Amino acid sequence: MTLPPEFALIARHFLPLAGEGALGLSDDAALLDVPPGRQLVLAADAMIAGVHFLPDDPPNTIGRKLLRVNLSDLAAMGAVPLGYLMTTAFRRGTTDDWIAGFVAGLAEDQRSFGLAALGGDTVTTPGPTCLSLTILGSVAPGRAIRRVGARPGDDIWVSGTIGDGALGLRVLRGELPDDAAGHLARRYRLPEPRLALGQAIAGVIHAGMDVSDGLVQDLGHLCRAAGCGAELDAAAVPLSPAAAALIAGDAALLPAILTGGDDYELLFTAAPTAAAAVQGASRAAAVPVTRIGRMVEGAPEVQVRGADGRVLTLTRGGWSHF
Template sequence: MPPHPPAAASPGEGPLPGEFGLIARHFRPLAAPEALGLLDDAALLDPPPGRTLVLAADAMVEGVHFLSTDPPDTVSRRLLRTNLSDLAAMGAEPLGYLLTTAFPRGTAESVVAGFAAGLAEDQRLFGLRILGGDTVSTPGPACHSLTILGTVPPGAALRRDGARAGDDVWVSGCIGDGALGLAVGQGRLPPDPGGHLLRRYRLPDPRLALGIALRDVARAAMDVSDGLVQDLGPVS
């Protein structure tokens, strides 16, 4: 993790520490032993014996994938859960992840603290830890990228090309809730009773247990992100 210039703090708050101070304060407590305390240039990871590695990556840009009004902890949890959903679609179990954060200059340290707290919560829920990454500042909107690592037994991954003509198509969950929740957050729809749609947008539910259970049942699987009809194209 080479150093980068620290971002300035918002008025009324102390300045953000430098990169190494920021990592030590907010991200080192999240690190796996293989991350070497986030003090080295890379992590050292021995894959579990007899398992195949599964890797996926997603990025989120403020104003495109999340809103400036979203709580920082939900931004990080949404980023992690989006990647976990990719593992679930492959029938994989999570192992760890790499994180790159680009916070705008002027970001308050409380925002970074909230972002890290969200990661800590979902690390406990889903049983994985951070392995490394990078932190930078940016003059533009916030942008965060996460690369996730998982494992499956050899030959057990659920691939899209396993589908065959005549196969049934099954869906878990309710398609469209996340898009409706985003519209609520943008003010394009009125708030829904109980805030269900907003929660579905901010905290998608990665169905890891279902993906694992389907390894010996389904021939193909995928994470629905752009709508059922559009996403079925790659498996048809």
């Protein structure tokens, strides 16, 4: 009795990704022993070809992006990765080579981030490739970073640099010139989940999340959860050299940077007295952090101030001075 192609595909491509508890991907479910005394952290994200990644992105980066955006959710909670389950609905006609590249990227990232697949499902679809990943991590009980908890007077911090992913997408679409090193395109395709930083700042900060939908919008989530406002200094937002070079040539790119999304940096607030501890966590995790504003009393709204101190107002597709 020979196995149907689905099982051959799973054995050839996905079995090498399977970790302890996956039972060789041959049972109906996986078995996982959660580390004693730890709380489970769970997130899930979907990605559609042509919506969340470009259909001609290298297959090697696509599975990695899916894994990394989920790892970024764990980072945002201060969690340690445990494993993942993935369902893949591949566009009909997807080649074996494409799947091999997709899986090779995942295998590389599994090693880098210290987790493995626990299970999943593989099907085909007449539509664009549709991927879904559920990630599991753990935290010490009560130690998870939450979005709720920011207080007026808190410093607002962000990790790494902002805007690279959004500019990288425009570069890949041919709307902006590429930086010679390919930094922006790489940041769009391969976000860097800030796991070590998330673990290091848990317990130090008041509130936090990852920036996936745009810095201003995501800061708005922290405001609503806290019931207070935020002032963001646009000039303080950290930029990569590649992003800084682009904005030096065209200041109208600022909204794309502040609202574009695909950053997967950590955004968090902490008491000013905790600044040294935040900087210490940053050094321990080897991830730079930058103070970009402060939480303020008032309505749960984000005020963005330009370099001249004037408030910038977001309009459809851009900003206007009051």
